[in-house]
Amino acid sequence: MNKKNKLFLGCSLFFVFLALPAQAIDMESGQYRIQFGNVSSGNSKESSSSYKMTSTLGQFAAGQFNSNGYVIKSGFEYVHTLYKFSFTVSNTTINLGELQPGTFSSGTTNLTVTYNGQGYQISTIAETPLKRISGSFIPNTTCDGSPSSCTLNTAQPWTSSNALGFGYSMTGQDIMSDFINATYFRPFPNRSASENPAVIMHNTNGGRKNRQSTMTFRANISAIQEAGTYQTVVNYIATPTY
Amino acid sequence: MNCKRGFVAILGICIFLFPFVSVHAQQVSLSLSPPILEAVIKPGKSILIAYTVENSGDPLVLKPQVVSFVPQGNNGEMQLKQELSGPVRFQLDNSQIALEEPFFLKSKDSQQLLLRIRIPEGTPEGDYYYSLLVQSEPPPTTEGIGSTRATVKIGSPILLTVTRTGMLDLKGKITTFDVIPRLSFSLFGTKIQIVDSNDTIPAILTIYNQGKNAIKPQGTLNLRGNFGEKISYDVEPVNILAESERLVTATPSADIDCDTIPKKGLCNNQYSLLLQGFFIGLYTLSTTINFGEGSPLITANTNFIALPLRLLVALIIVIGIALLLLVKLKDRKTKPKDQTDSVTEE
Numbered sequence: 001m002n003k004k005n006k007l008f009l010g011c012s013l014f015f016v017f018l019a020l021p022a023q024a025i026d027m028e029s030g031q032y033r034i035q036f037g038n039v040s041s042g043n044s045k046e047s048s049s050s051y052k053m054t055s056t057l058g059q060f061a062a063g064q065f066n067s068n069g070y071v072i073k074s075g076f077e078y079v080h081t082l083y084k085f086s087f088t089v090s091n092t093t094i095n096l097g098e099l100q101p102g103t104f105s106s107g108t109t110n111l112t113v114t115y116n117g118q119g120y121q122i123s124t125i126a127e128t129p130l131k132r133i134s135g136s137f138i139p140n141t142t143c144d145g146s147p148s149s150c151t152l153n154t155a156q157p158w159t160s161s162n163a164l165g166f167g168y169s170m171t172g173q174d175i176m177s178d179f180i181n182a183t184y185f186r187p188f189p190n191r192s193a194s195e196n197p198a199v200i201m202h203n204t205n206g207g208r209k210n211r212q213s214t215m216t217f218r219a220n221i222s223a224i225q226e227a228g229t230y231q232t233v234v235n236y237i238a239t240p241t242y
Numbered sequence: 243m244n245c246k247r248g249f250v251a252i253l254g255i256c257i258f259l260f261p262f263v264s265v266h267a268q269q270v271s272l273s274l275s276p277p278i279l280e281a282v283i284k285p286g287k288s289i290l291i292a293y294t295v296e297n298s299g300d301p302l303v304l305k306p307q308v309v310s311f312v313p314q315g316n317n318g319e320m321q322l323k324q325e326l327s328g329p330v331r332f333q334l335d336n337s338q339i340a341l342e343e344p345f346f347l348k349s350k351d352s353q354q355l356l357l358r359i360r361i362p363e364g365t366p367e368g369d370y371y372y373s374l375l376v377q378s379e380p381p382p383t384t385e386g387i388g389s390t391r392a393t394v395k396i397g398s399p400i401l402l403t404v405t406r407t408g409m410l411d412l413k414g415k416i417t418t419f420d421v422i423p424r425l426s427f428s429l430f431g432t433k434i435q436i437v438d439s440n441d442t443i444p445a446i447l448t449i450y451n452q453g454k455n456a457i458k459p460q461g462t463l464n465l466r467g468n469f470g471e472k473i474s475y476d477v478e479p480v481n482i483l484a485e486s487e488r489l490v491t492a493t494p495s496a497d498i499d500c501d502t503i504p505k506k507g508l509c510n511n512q513y514s515l516l517l518q519g520f521f522i523g524l525y526t527l528s529t530t531i532n533f534g535e536g537s538p539l540i541t542a543n544t545n546f547i548a549l550p551l552r553l554l555v556a557l558i559i560v561i562g563i564a565l566l567l568l569v570k571l572k573d574r575k576t577k578p579k580d581q582t583d584s585v586t587e588e
Contacts, residue, residue: 242483
């Protein structure tokens, strides 16, 4: 067999092996059993300044399979679309400092959500108004007041330092559409008054990573507000939509 | 003297060391999986589900609990109840963790929660909706300043269908099916909807679940033009809970990326479908939906007319300006030349 024929035979065998179908295999030991296991023939992880690419070669039954009501994303590479539902609050103690009459006192925290598939919502509710142990409290803000008073689910501008109270605004991704800009505020719903939590972030589109918003807390007191330490507990409730 | 030296040395060491003790605000970062549970169970049976809660933030004291919820709005949102109601019984099979009891989870650690769901004998057939919640404890209070302390709850919905026979009550009706036009009016009792040829046309499809069990719509939205062109969009099989309404989306056209699209107004509302392209003439948007085996097929359709309104307005303005220029030009030409000359001479 001359050199040319050997090369031809070698190439032919190589392509025949490539064409062999990949198959699932069952593996077991004394303690474990892997059903429908899959051994891929190769993989790689490439990157450039703008993109990252991972690849798997020779995987059995890889791809997206659809039927009425179901979607199966089969294959190692779909692992990149499987985000865990996670929620992060950057700071759980918001210091509003020493409250001064007629001056806005503010603090911020960042909220970050990663979700998969069906969407999510973040709601908030305060346990009580911002209050002292003695019982005196800072009332909910009505923002700049009539005719455009804010409510539990409708943000309105709060720019006047004569407007008193306690409230919050939202900026960033997936926030509710009534938070038009950073001057738009809402009062907190109050669990002690049997109010329902208010939705502050939501998205019903497919899975996304690291959706981030900033919540700004603001308080403004009157000159006759009783001096002391005012505090409350704010709950954030993160749930995937059904 | 020695005592004084010793005191100074200790003080110096303290001053040197204290700045290196970091004090930072507590970060809470939790994840919970699986993100949703859907189960069909017979009365008298129980199932065991392994949840994993992971702490990627600072060390935390967490408390697991199960509460009931009711659907809120029409986008799959939920309103959590304060307590657990209904006949379904929940407990954790973990040896050292129980529902409503706090446990400690250190940073970068995870905990498996083995939730047993038991349906007592005699439980009425129907759906029961709950959410597993894992809640963090608030940080300690800080005296002397106004402050808010936060707790974080992360949840996972549990949709249970209790049935003896496996027969489900799958009844749904279309409550809204329409496009949002630029112009809309009634002519001889017929609704006329007009859009601009270049508009992104939002469509809305809402379905009300009249039955006792959750339904998942299956079907398509079909757009047919007067030149025979046709395009279909698959409806996403979202859960519509018993006796609730939900906006049904079609994939992938309603998936709006509000971070990048120039038409931000579209992000203020939720739509089922966004039709994009160049449209001209009469179009019919129809839908055919069913809710699984044995459920009836329901249909609806709506029509709209696409006209190049902006192009027409621009054309009218151009023609108007052109006519005006022509008239002025004609006026100038018909003015007697000697009259102009005499004015100049003066």
